[in-house]
Amino acid sequence: MTFDDKAIDWLADLLSDVAKAEIMPRFRRLGEGDIRQKTSAADLVTEADVNAERLITARLRERYPEAMIVGEEACSDNPALLGGLGDADLAFVIDPVDGTFNFASGVPLFGVMLGVVVKGETVAGIIHDPVGKDWLMGARGAGSHIRHAHGSLEKVRVAKPVPISQMTGAVSWQYMPEPERSRLARNQTKSLSQFGYRCAAHEYRLLASGHAHFVVYAKLMPWDHLAGALIHTEAGGHAARFDGSAYRPSHLDGGLLVAPDRQSWEELRRELWAE
Template sequence: MSETLPATVTAPLSNAQKTQILNLVRRAAKAEILPRFRNLGSHQIDQKSGPQDLVTEADKAAEAMIARGLQIMFPHALIVGEEHASDNPDVIKDIAGAELCFTIDPVDGTWNYANGLTVFGVMVAILRYGQPVFGLLYDPVMNDVIMADHTSPAEMVLPRRIRREVKVSDGGDIADLTGSVPLYLLPEDKREQAAVTLTKFQRCTMFRCACHEFRLLVQGNIDFVLFGKMTPWDQPAGVAVLRQAGGYAAMLDGSDYRGDMTEGYLLCAPNKETWDKLRDVFAFLLETSEETAIAAE
């Protein structure tokens, strides 16, 4: 398992509070996300940084509802939602100093959602001074969730309150691994080499949805995930759950992961031994363009 948190970091939530947050997310999905799914008009979908980076009315409405509910439950918490932070990026600078911070990805996998694919989810995380200590990975279509705080095992909660503990895979040799790599999010000068690298694995794909990539990883259905774009709403919830499912997460350069990071590559694996093997495979991503050119000669 990855590095332990300081002993001064206590359990962030009671079981009753976890249930309250889950119920809030479920209500937001029922009221704002699912009714709009496959019912969006072109005027309800906008681009942010480009055609692959979308936002819909569902993202904005669900985030507003979840943020409002969390603020009522936790009046002194810092609330950082993806859509609010996209318009007010300076709020990210407050995360490191916040004793209690919630990050929200109201519709993770917006491209999938906007194009009628069911691979989308809702993610909520709690950060203490930048450290993820609670994660919630919710699937609105199936109405189930995988969640954990740093003191409890990761578990899936199914409808009718059925609970099931989840565990990562055993990892293994590179040729036997399956994983997810976001080729289109990597620097242009690295994509060709990255594409060739993917042939080393048994299978490699991407789902355009960090929520479901983490859900697959913590259930042992895939062996690794590499993230090429860092945000406070895409990774913290998944890392919190991964650690409690027995997995290992660290930045590709070996440094510790923090939930307020906005640069670098996050590599998630079932254990440190497998992580080390994967790090060696993807180390070329850390090379400068000049170093890459010399290596190719």
């Protein structure tokens, strides 16, 4: 079966069903052995991540047996699974619990993210909020919407451009090397205010719905950004790697700067990296 626009609702329901079955029953009920560190004390995996990804993968394989499926936890165990993502005829990229640190801490800021890639291009993205029980969805050429629990669709739009002094944003400096790390942390004070959710799912939602202006991400793993970047772009925004090049599913480095439009992107790139 090939991917078409009608499948986005099926995918959205899949994420919701899995969240109900594997994620929410474990929220604020994790035992000591249900949480493990990966690369650091800030990089965690829980039984909810593992079981949710396993179920999403199984359901996708039933419907799309020929598709490539890239899951965060599977790739954590075997990074070679990422190979070929940029060339696959059809691929699904899964973040079963984005914001695992929050989830494991009992903070209700986490989401389930899924990106759809066709021949090296992201064509759809879904971010499901299991707590709010709604979805932020985008499809290439069709705009981005919030699908509410009661079924209605609300079109979303990025914030109107303003000078950096009036912008609200986030800089993910923790994955940056020095001196860039300190430079961006210092220059972020040129903006009006900041946020830091430790959850790309909710950060992209904030930007795509016009409630904040920018984010800077240094670490580019496809499950963290493909869905959100596509949704943001379809909401009218501009996203590009630090060198100005387009962000592709095959990119694992180069950083990502997300802004309301190209002119805002250029101002942020100049001001945040200023010596």
